Amino acid sequence: MNRHAMTYLNDRIASRSRSLLRWLAPLALGLSLAACQQQGAATEEPPLAGAAIGGPFTLVNKEGKEVTWAQFKGEWRIVYFGYTFCPDACPLDVQAMMRGFNQFSEAHPELAEKVQPIFISIDPARDTPEVVGQWTAAFGPRLMGLTGTPEQVKKAADAFAVYYKRGEDTAGGYLMDHSRITYLMDPDGKPIAMLPTDKGPDAVAAEIAKWVK
Structure with a gap:
């Protein structure tokens, strides 16, 4: 493969990589937000948390x-x-x-x-x-x-x-x-x-x- 063909191929790979990154970025953000939401739901605070209820008897x-x-x-x-x-x-x-x-x-x-x-x-x-x-x-x-x-x-x-x-x-x-x-x-x-x-x-x-x- 000559030098010009090699340069063209490298440019095409770089271009496709940039396009792939542009497509993956929103997806990664969405997955990250979904994970945060799931984690928040899993750590829901109990409704009576911190209430002065219960004690020795x-x-x-x-x-x-x-x-x-x-x-x-x-x-x-x-x-x-x-x-x-x-x-x-x-x-x-x-x-x-x-x-x-x-x-x-x-x-x-x-x-x-x-x-x-x-x-x-x-x-x-x-x-x-x-x-x-x-x-x-x-x-x-x-x-x-x-x-x-x-x-x-x-x-x-x-x-x-x-x-x-x-x-x-x-x-x-x-x-x-x-x-x-x-x-x-x-x-x-x-x-x-x-x-x-x-x-x-x-x-x-x-x-x-x-x-x-």
């Missing part, structure tokens, strides 16, 4: 043994405050919570082992350890029921920003006014999200799966 389980918040270190926790004599709200909420948890457990059995559902009574006058144990058992063996003295219950409720108050008397006994929140807490005991029990088990399972990895 000492309560008792169905056997009357002391249980502290620190004992759950390293476990994800689902926490609901209610009372066993509740005629409607608590059973509905806890049922949706546990059915959602069970769905999550079937789909992700290994992850579910790291999650502890907890029911805390805000009616210690009637909710003895035995009563709480019998009530929670109706929703499955994984649900832990806790109660305590009025002082212990108040400390736990205050730590989780839970409102409760004795309500009106009825033929079946007095009612309790209380907030209806189901918290998902991370292994360090920090708040992550509120589980949507009002939207049913499917929504609860999806929200758990979104955060528990």
Whole structure:
């Protein structure tokens, strides 16, 4: 190949290289942006991040043994405050919570082992350890029921920003006014999200799966 042919060939290669670079540059930028967007979605901040929710408490389980918040270190926790004599709200909420948890457990059995559902009574006058144990058992063996003295219950409720108050008397006994929140807490005991029990088990399972990895 003579010198002129070689020069022509080199010029053609350089020209095609410049054209290829002009075509690849926007594509590379697009892929880079897409990767950033995916990374941003994967690191979505939990809705309750930084909230002053959760804290130390000492309560008792169905056997009357002391249980502290620190004992759950390293476990994800689902926490609901209610009372066993509740005629409607608590059973509905806890049922949706546990059915959602069970769905999550079937789909992700290994992850579910790291999650502890907890029911805390805000009616210690009637909710003895035995009563709480019998009530929670109706929703499955994984649900832990806790109660305590009025002082212990108040400390736990205050730590989780839970409102409760004795309500009106009825033929079946007095009612309790209380907030209806189901918290998902991370292994360090920090708040992550509120589980949507009002939207049913499917929504609860999806929200758990979104955060528990």
